[in-house]
Amino acid sequence: MVSLCFYFHVHQPRRLRKFSVFEIGQGKTDYYDEGKNLAILEKITKKCYIPMNNLIMSLIKRYNFKASFSFSGVVLEQLERHFPEVIQSFQELVNTGNVDIVDETYYHSLAFLYSKEEFKRQILMHRAKIKSLFKKTPVVFRNTELIYSNELAKLAEEMGYKGVLAEGADHVLGWKSPNFLYKPKGTEKIKLLLKNYRLSDDIAFRFQEKSWKEWPLTVPKYVQWLNAVNGNGHTVNLFMDYETFGEHQWSSSGIFNFMSALPEEFLKNPDNNFKTTSELVRDYEPVGELDVPYLVSWADVERDVSAWLGNRMQQSAAQDLYQLEKPILATKDKALIEDWRNLQISDNFYYMCTKWFNDGDVHKYFNPYDTPYDAFITYMNIFNDLMIRLRRKPQRKISLGEKIQQKRQLKQKEAITE
Amino acid sequence: MLGWEFPPNHSGGLGTACYGLTKALSSEGVDVTFILPTRLDKDIHADFVRLIGANIRFRTIDSPLSGYMTTASYRQMTENAPAKMAMYGRDLMEEVERFSDKVREIAKRESFDIIHAHDWLTYKAGINAKEISKKPLVVHVHATEFDRCAGNTINQEVYDIEREGFNAADSVITVSNFTKNMVVEHYDVDPSKIQVVHNAVDFKAESIQESETPALTKTDKIVLFLGRITIQKGPDHFLQVAKRVLEKMPDVKFVVAGSGDMERYMIERTAELGLNKNVMFTGFLRGSDIDMAYKMADVYLMPSVSEPFGITPLEAMMHGTPTIISKQSGVSEVVSNCLKVDFWDTDEMANKILAILNYQGLSETLKENAYEEVRKFDWKIPAKKCVGIYNKLVGRK
Numbered sequence: 001m002v003s004l005c006f007y008f009h010v011h012q013p014r015r016l017r018k019f020s021v022f023e024i025g026q027g028k029t030d031y032y033d034e035g036k037n038l039a040i041l042e043k044i045t046k047k048c049y050i051p052m053n054n055l056i057m058s059l060i061k062r063y064n065f066k067a068s069f070s071f072s073g074v075v076l077e078q079l080e081r082h083f084p085e086v087i088q089s090f091q092e093l094v095n096t097g098n099v100d101i102v103d104e105t106y107y108h109s110l111a112f113l114y115s116k117e118e119f120k121r122q123i124l125m126h127r128a129k130i131k132s133l134f135k136k137t138p139v140v141f142r143n144t145e146l147i148y149s150n151e152l153a154k155l156a157e158e159m160g161y162k163g164v165l166a167e168g169a170d171h172v173l174g175w176k177s178p179n180f181l182y183k184p185k186g187t188e189k190i191k192l193l194l195k196n197y198r199l200s201d202d203i204a205f206r207f208q209e210k211s212w213k214e215w216p217l218t219v220p221k222y223v224q225w226l227n228a229v230n231g232n233g234h235t236v237n238l239f240m241d242y243e244t245f246g247e248h249q250w251s252s253s254g255i256f257n258f259m260s261a262l263p264e265e266f267l268k269n270p271d272n273n274f275k276t277t278s279e280l281v282r283d284y285e286p287v288g289e290l291d292v293p294y295l296v297s298w299a300d301v302e303r304d305v306s307a308w309l310g311n312r313m314q315q316s317a318a319q320d321l322y323q324l325e326k327p328i329l330a331t332k333d334k335a336l337i338e339d340w341r342n343l344q345i346s347d348n349f350y351y352m353c354t355k356w357f358n359d360g361d362v363h364k365y366f367n368p369y370d371t372p373y374d375a376f377i378t379y380m381n382i383f384n385d386l387m388i389r390l391r392r393k394p395q396r397k398i399s400l401g402e403k404i405q406q407k408r409q410l411k412q413k414e415a416i417t418e
Numbered sequence: 419m420l421g422w423e424f425p426p427n428h429s430g431g432l433g434t435a436c437y438g439l440t441k442a443l444s445s446e447g448v449d450v451t452f453i454l455p456t457r458l459d460k461d462i463h464a465d466f467v468r469l470i471g472a473n474i475r476f477r478t479i480d481s482p483l484s485g486y487m488t489t490a491s492y493r494q495m496t497e498n499a500p501a502k503m504a505m506y507g508r509d510l511m512e513e514v515e516r517f518s519d520k521v522r523e524i525a526k527r528e529s530f531d532i533i534h535a536h537d538w539l540t541y542k543a544g545i546n547a548k549e550i551s552k553k554p555l556v557v558h559v560h561a562t563e564f565d566r567c568a569g570n571t572i573n574q575e576v577y578d579i580e581r582e583g584f585n586a587a588d589s590v591i592t593v594s595n596f597t598k599n600m601v602v603e604h605y606d607v608d609p610s611k612i613q614v615v616h617n618a619v620d621f622k623a624e625s626i627q628e629s630e631t632p633a634l635t636k637t638d639k640i641v642l643f644l645g646r647i648t649i650q651k652g653p654d655h656f657l658q659v660a661k662r663v664l665e666k667m668p669d670v671k672f673v674v675a676g677s678g679d680m681e682r683y684m685i686e687r688t689a690e691l692g693l694n695k696n697v698m699f700t701g702f703l704r705g706s707d708i709d710m711a712y713k714m715a716d717v718y719l720m721p722s723v724s725e726p727f728g729i730t731p732l733e734a735m736m737h738g739t740p741t742i743i744s745k746q747s748g749v750s751e752v753v754s755n756c757l758k759v760d761f762w763d764t765d766e767m768a769n770k771i772l773a774i775l776n777y778q779g780l781s782e783t784l785k786e787n788a789y790e791e792v793r794k795f796d797w798k799i800p801a802k803k804c805v806g807i808y809n810k811l812v813g814r815k
Contacts, residue, residue: 021666021772022765316779354787373757376780377773
């Protein structure tokens with residue numbers, strides 16, 4: 001018996017506009033390159049979201065296909081504003097009952113690494129957003145970029161989740177297989193679902209790579225690999241960015257045809273089926289315990305957090321940002337808090353990555369800035385503007401009497417200067 | 419090999435490049451006879467020559483020609499010391515002609531396989547040597563007249579000599595794609611005849627650690643300009659940038675290291691802009707003083723208007739100094755771990771300087787990554803490329 005579990009991650013950051021040091025403190029709070037954000041979202045909507053959603057809908061109808069999604073709050077906001085038809089299309093998918101939603105942090109942030117309180121707040125924000133848009137309460141959680149450790153599993157369990165996703169990295173698994181569920185060390189009931197990175201990356205990264213020895217990847221060949229799991233695994237977890245379809249792997253590569261032909265071939269084996277993440281958690285028991293005392297992620301060859309926090313720029317920017325947590329939240333200023341949270345979007349740190357020479361190429365491809373240094377400069381200039389806005393906020397509630405006195409003093413001053 | 423200047427008697431990157439390349443060629447087993455104009459009253463530095471390799475010989479020609487000479491600077495020299503100059507050409511062009519004739523004489527006596535001429539002053543000499551010996555000529559373009567004039571009117575005679583050199587050459591080497599495009603566009607040279615050979619830098623880790631830092635660095639933030647003070651290098655932009663930076667950080671010091679035809683203008687302009695307290699001039703620096711200047715600087719800025727290559731950024735990076743370069747440069751094609759700005763965008767230069775001075779994470783990351791990167795710029799690489807070009811030419815002939 002092999003269950004195939006597709007999990008797609010949907011996220012687009014709110015990219016920052018170039019912000020010069022001379023703009024700091026000038027009262028300009030338009031930090032975002034809305035033109036670029038809209039253009040990219042439009043491109044992805046056309047190339048990926050709409051055609052792939054349509055394909056999934058037809059696969060559900062024909063083959064009882066199943067899939068799981070997670071959406072960052074940031075991409076949902078942008079889609080609601082600019083492409084409500086995409087939201088509607090996702091809602092239709094969810095309404096079939098064959099599509100599961102996985103929770104994550106609203107701001108696709110690294111909050112887990114810096115502030116557990118903020119991390120929890122962002123999960124609750126995300127939960128509320130999913131509830132309002134899809135009328136669902138997810139039971140499975142994934143952290144940003146599959147950043148995971150025992151501690152994360154514990155926190156997810158505390159937050160009420162029944163399952164959590166992680167990368168099935170070799171250095172985590174050792175001889176163990178990613179094709180079973182595990183119990184994270186130090187937890188009671190939560191179940192760990194591991195990405196089968198070989199079979200996932202065959203689709204997500206290698207599909208159109210002509211130098212790959214398995215190119216072209218045909219459906220029968222791939223299904224043969226899936227069937228090989230029969231007898232030594234319960235599930236094959238294919239976790240990937242949703243933009244794989246039509247954006248990372250172009251339509252001309254045949255990726256849509258591949259996905260469209262996959263279910264029929266896969267279901268030829270009567271032992272095979274599709275399951276969502278929450279169905280896996282419901283239907284399978286862990287085969288053992290997995291101890292992950294250090295951080296793993298699904299990024300780069302290192303499968304660690306060095307893509308976001310590998311150099312001094314990234315580390316200092318993140319530290320500076322999270323140090324503002326208490327004073328920013330204390331202002332209760334919605335706009336200020338939202339800007340602070342948008343600065344937490346992990347992509348901001350990813351753009352500052354200087355691991356140029358191997359994975360760096362991938363980073364460069366997704367980077368709206370000329371260099372990681374430019375990304376950092378813009379980020380820090382905006383951060384300093386945010387600091388000034390924060391400093392200008394009154395630190396405590398002023399009594400009415402004080403307010404009147406201040407006004408009087410101000411009037412006197414004006415009178416003098418006149 | 420025909421050049422105009424060689425360390426320690428050099429005033430710019432041309433000498434540095436000729437030194438680095440010659441030394442590396444020597445390691446590659448190429449015998450080099452380096453011909454260059456030298457004043458008899460100047461020391462040839464025999465020790466220095468011995469230092470760089472046994473298979474390198476120097477032939478000097480008594481001439482007042484030197485690196486970066488212009489018609490005007492030659493005329494000034496003649497006016498200043500008429501007696502001394504009496505035995506040389508009356509003007510620059512006449513002296514270039516005289517130098518080229520001398521090279522023809524040398525070429526008759528010497529035996530060699532390749533003629534390699536660096537920049538326009540030696541092109542005529544190269545052509546003469548080719549005529550006599552029938553050996554292939556390589557001209558190496560470190561700069562064109564268009565770079566030197568940075569958008570102003572060019573000297574037609576110099577342009578003609580350059581063009582003649584490119585036409586007569588069997589192979590043209592440019593120090594960047596930037597310069598290759600310039601040569602194709604302005605001189606109508608067949609691109610297939612041009613090879614790009616990027617410059618390198620002499621990596622010397624030990625001397626950097628040993629050199630001391632002066633007391634100035636302890637309190638002041640320093641932004642450094644190091645190069646000839648001439649329009650090509652954008653020194654006036656440096657002052658504009660200084661003014662902008664000082665609006666935000668009034669205590670930053672701006673050091674202008676070098677000499678050149680715009681020195682007086684720069685000093686006057688500094689006063690005009692009210693920057694006397696913040697802008698300092700060191701005059702021309704050599705050897706360990708240059709190391710010191712890089713070391714004490716918090717930022718090295720190269721705002722060149724048109725820079726065929728630009729070795730100084732590599733030197734600065736080697737000294738662990740965060741570096742900002744103009745995008746209108748050859749070096750920007752090959753380095754990643756520095757900041758790049760259009761030469762006219764002085765606001766953006768100021769933005770980047772302030773970022774380096776204020777955001778420690780940036781200066782630390784730049785320092786670390788640049789130091790790693792700059793190690794890869796070994797003169798072996800350009801030398802090997804030159805040997806490849808030589809072999810092709812010799813094989814063909």
